[in-house]
Amino acid sequence: MWRNRIAWRLWAGAVFLALFAGRSGAQTSNTCIDCHSSLDPPLQVTADKFTADIHAQKGLGCTGCHGGDPSDPSMDAMSKARGFRGKIDRKQIPALCGTCHANGDFMRQYNPSLRTDQLSQYGTSVHGKLLAKGDTRVAVCIDCHSVHDIRPSRDSRSTVHPLNVAQTCARCHADPEHMKGYSIPTDQFAKYNTSVHHDALVVRGDLSAPTCTTCHGNHGAAPPGVGAVHNVCSTCHVFQDQMFQKSTHKAAFQAANLPGCVTCHSNHGITHATDAKLEAGPQGVCMQCHKPGDSCDQARAAFLKGLTGLDEAIKDADRLLGVAESSGMEVSQARLEEDQARDDLTKARVTIHSFRKELVDQDIQAGLNVTAKSLQGAQAALAERDYRRKGLGISLIAILAVVAGLWLYIRQIEPKSPGVSHR
Amino acid sequence: MRSWLDERLGLDELLAPLREKSVPQHKLSHWYFLGGITLFLFAIQVCTGILLLLYYRPSAGEAFESVQYIMTRVQFGWLVRSIHSWAANLMIFTAFAHMFSVLFLRAYRKPRELTWLSGMILLFLALGFGFSGYLLPWNTLAFFATKVGTEITGQVPFIGHRTMIFLRGGEEVTGATLTRFFGFHVALLPGITTFLVLVHLLLVQKFGMSVPTSVEEKWRASPGEAKEMKFFPNFFLRELMAWYIALGVLGALAALSPWGLGTKADPFAPAPAGIKPEWYFLFMFQTLKLIPAKVWFLDGEVLGILLFGVAGLIWILLPFFDRKPGGRGRRMVLGAGIFAVAYILAMTVYGYVAK
Numbered sequence: 001m002w003r004n005r006i007a008w009r010l011w012a013g014a015v016f017l018a019l020f021a022g023r024s025g026a027q028t029s030n031t032c033i034d035c036h037s038s039l040d041p042p043l044q045v046t047a048d049k050f051t052a053d054i055h056a057q058k059g060l061g062c063t064g065c066h067g068g069d070p071s072d073p074s075m076d077a078m079s080k081a082r083g084f085r086g087k088i089d090r091k092q093i094p095a096l097c098g099t100c101h102a103n104g105d106f107m108r109q110y111n112p113s114l115r116t117d118q119l120s121q122y123g124t125s126v127h128g129k130l131l132a133k134g135d136t137r138v139a140v141c142i143d144c145h146s147v148h149d150i151r152p153s154r155d156s157r158s159t160v161h162p163l164n165v166a167q168t169c170a171r172c173h174a175d176p177e178h179m180k181g182y183s184i185p186t187d188q189f190a191k192y193n194t195s196v197h198h199d200a201l202v203v204r205g206d207l208s209a210p211t212c213t214t215c216h217g218n219h220g221a222a223p224p225g226v227g228a229v230h231n232v233c234s235t236c237h238v239f240q241d242q243m244f245q246k247s248t249h250k251a252a253f254q255a256a257n258l259p260g261c262v263t264c265h266s267n268h269g270i271t272h273a274t275d276a277k278l279e280a281g282p283q284g285v286c287m288q289c290h291k292p293g294d295s296c297d298q299a300r301a302a303f304l305k306g307l308t309g310l311d312e313a314i315k316d317a318d319r320l321l322g323v324a325e326s327s328g329m330e331v332s333q334a335r336l337e338e339d340q341a342r343d344d345l346t347k348a349r350v351t352i353h354s355f356r357k358e359l360v361d362q363d364i365q366a367g368l369n370v371t372a373k374s375l376q377g378a379q380a381a382l383a384e385r386d387y388r389r390k391g392l393g394i395s396l397i398a399i400l401a402v403v404a405g406l407w408l409y410i411r412q413i414e415p416k417s418p419g420v421s422h423r
Numbered sequence: 424m425r426s427w428l429d430e431r432l433g434l435d436e437l438l439a440p441l442r443e444k445s446v447p448q449h450k451l452s453h454w455y456f457l458g459g460i461t462l463f464l465f466a467i468q469v470c471t472g473i474l475l476l477l478y479y480r481p482s483a484g485e486a487f488e489s490v491q492y493i494m495t496r497v498q499f500g501w502l503v504r505s506i507h508s509w510a511a512n513l514m515i516f517t518a519f520a521h522m523f524s525v526l527f528l529r530a531y532r533k534p535r536e537l538t539w540l541s542g543m544i545l546l547f548l549a550l551g552f553g554f555s556g557y558l559l560p561w562n563t564l565a566f567f568a569t570k571v572g573t574e575i576t577g578q579v580p581f582i583g584h585r586t587m588i589f590l591r592g593g594e595e596v597t598g599a600t601l602t603r604f605f606g607f608h609v610a611l612l613p614g615i616t617t618f619l620v621l622v623h624l625l626l627v628q629k630f631g632m633s634v635p636t637s638v639e640e641k642w643r644a645s646p647g648e649a650k651e652m653k654f655f656p657n658f659f660l661r662e663l664m665a666w667y668i669a670l671g672v673l674g675a676l677a678a679l680s681p682w683g684l685g686t687k688a689d690p691f692a693p694a695p696a697g698i699k700p701e702w703y704f705l706f707m708f709q710t711l712k713l714i715p716a717k718v719w720f721l722d723g724e725v726l727g728i729l730l731f732g733v734a735g736l737i738w739i740l741l742p743f744f745d746r747k748p749g750g751r752g753r754r755m756v757l758g759a760g761i762f763a764v765a766y767i768l769a770m771t772v773y774g775y776v777a778k
Binding site for chain 1: 491
């Protein structure tokens with residue numbers, strides 16, 4: 001019985017390999033490229049372009065998607081009899097890619113760690129839903145991954161490499177003509193380029209910093225709902241979210257249907273959150289909802305005073321430590337304390353999301369205590385510097401006195417012709 | 424007390440040569456002070472080095488912290504360490520100045536060839552002190568400078584790699600390198616140097632101070648003009664004045680610009696951009712940077728090291744090229760001296776301004 005089962009499995013394996021040997025197009029010659037390299041775009045596919053494609057590198061050829069017989073140099077190669085499918089209809093592209101990419105057994109041969117849920121995710125995306133309704137202007141696989149020169153996302157030349165994702169999305173989403181009829185803005189890319197996330201990703205080169213897909217998803221791309229915004233932000237900003245979840249603002253925001261973090265920090269154009277967000281003026285965010293003079297306004301003013309007070313204290317200590325350092329004094333311990341104070345300031349800024357004065361004050365006081373020690377260290381270093389300089393002055397006077405004394409003594413023992421005797 | 428000691432040790436007899444010793448006096452006599460100042464700075468190095476040893480710990484885990492402790496917690500530790508570092512630099516400077524003054528005044532000529540030879544070895548030992556001592560605080564700059572320096576040693580043909588492994592105590596600069604450098608710095612080099620300093624001083628004592636050729640010729644023409652002063656007390660008191668001035672300069676440097684500590688070495692961190700060695704190695708480092716990667720069939724760096732090796736050897740043997748008065752050898756030595764000063768100055772300045 002079990003021998004029959006083994007025989008059956010071997011037979012099934014042979015069929016599978018035979019099928020995908022055809023799909024992978026283990027070709028001895030590729031007549032597709034021979035012709036298409038000399039055609040004009042969009043039919044042009046050069047050998048250079050195709051060899052950069054991850055599929056070609058893994059031994060998968062044109063037939064995998066387009067069918068046909070590339071070993072036949074005649075036009076019969078592109079006959080229906082040879083399984084030629086021609087240009088793939090946009091509506092069919094996700095399903096075609098999915099025949100391999102949604103097949104765990106097949107993908108395991110090439111990249112066991114690659115996910116195989118792209119097709120099902122795509123079905124849940126705005127792009128996928130609209131495509132299902134017949135809208136062929138929405139993005140399908142090739143719009144983001146390109147075609148015939150698809151590179152893995154870790155390749156910096158790939159259109160879906162973290163550094164290039166925003167640019168790829170912007171090809172459609174920043175094009176007012178293309179986006180006409182979708183009633184969503186087209187300034188996301190411009191705003192993103194001014195954001196702190198863009199700075200982190202592009203300027204600082206931190207590839208873990210957010211780009212479009214980090215918040216919206218990639219294959220399942222969709223705008224996060226009002227109630228889900230905090231879940232998106234909290235994937236990185238964990239503590240801020242924990243504070244916010246326990247705060248009185250959570251219920252108030254829900255009641256007013258406000259989208260959590262985005263309400264104060266905005267979304268695509270999110271800038272570095274400075275203490276100015278707590279100001280009463282146009283830069284501040286609190287007074288968009290609160291009234292001047294109410295208890296929340298007073299709390300806002302207290303938060304701002306506490307944070308700016310600690311920030312100023314750190315700057316004062318930093319300036320004094322700089323003076324001491326430029327005088328050659330060793331102040332590494334005071335610098336360590338200053339770092340600790342900066343950490344406390346950062347912590348206080350995070351604690352603001354609890355909107356509880358006693359918690360924020362606790363962090364600010366801790367920072368002020370450490371800053372006082374750091375300032376003391378700087379003052380002690382400067383006092384020590386002055387002491388050394390006084391010591392130097394006294395020593396130099398003593399040395400000069402000895403040198404002068406020696407000179408006078410030499411003059412005394414060599415009265416006329418100093419130290420000279422004839423040979 | 425004196426008579427008590429004299430009775431037992433024969434002090435008068437021992438000090439007789441000192442009383443009889445005299446120093447030629449002429450317009451170039453002030454160059455004689457350089458050797459004494461270098462010796463004084465070496466003595467300061469020994470004294471401050473011993474004081475630093477009381478607190479310094481030669482291991483990768485503790486070296487930086489122990490120097491930090493010396494700089495911040497030990498009473499006058501900052502002064503001792505700063506003087507040790509500044510005196511090291513001043514000593515190498517005065518040793519170089521002494522060497523060039525001897526060269527230009529032709530004080531190396533017969534019978535003082537061995538004095539020159541021992542002096543040159545002492546100069547190389549001073550550079551060895553500088554190289555081994557630089558690593559001891561175990562800070563970032565020292566770590567990477569040692570890495571680069573030992574890598575260059577590794578390029579020497581045939582023996583380079585083995586020498587590098589010996590210096591580093593392995594393939595990489597680690598705590599083992601620090602321990603070795605500490606051993607070289609506080610035991611091996613001081614032992615050899617002390618012995619050679621004694622030999623150098625004995626030779627100076629035996630042959631006396633050399634009189635520059637121009638002065639010698641003048642005195643030979645009119646012997647009545649020849650002048651000299653007694654070593655003790657006349658010359659000694661002048662030397663003492665120079666030592667006091669050197670002490671004042673050291674104190675001022677230590678108080679106004681204490682030697683920095685930097686950040687603790689992190690072997691896994693990338694090397695800081697534009698890393699450069701200490702000023703006395705800069706002319707060699709800059710030369711190696713300027714030589715193309717390949718010169719004919721030779722690796723550029725190997726060629727540079729070979730050239731410096733040959734130049735060093737020729738430099739040690741310079742007195743043997745200057746055999747005849749007014750001969751070609753004499754002009755060659757003078758030309759080599761002028762070229763060396765100009766080259767070292769130009770390459771050092773270039774090394775500082777180049778990125």
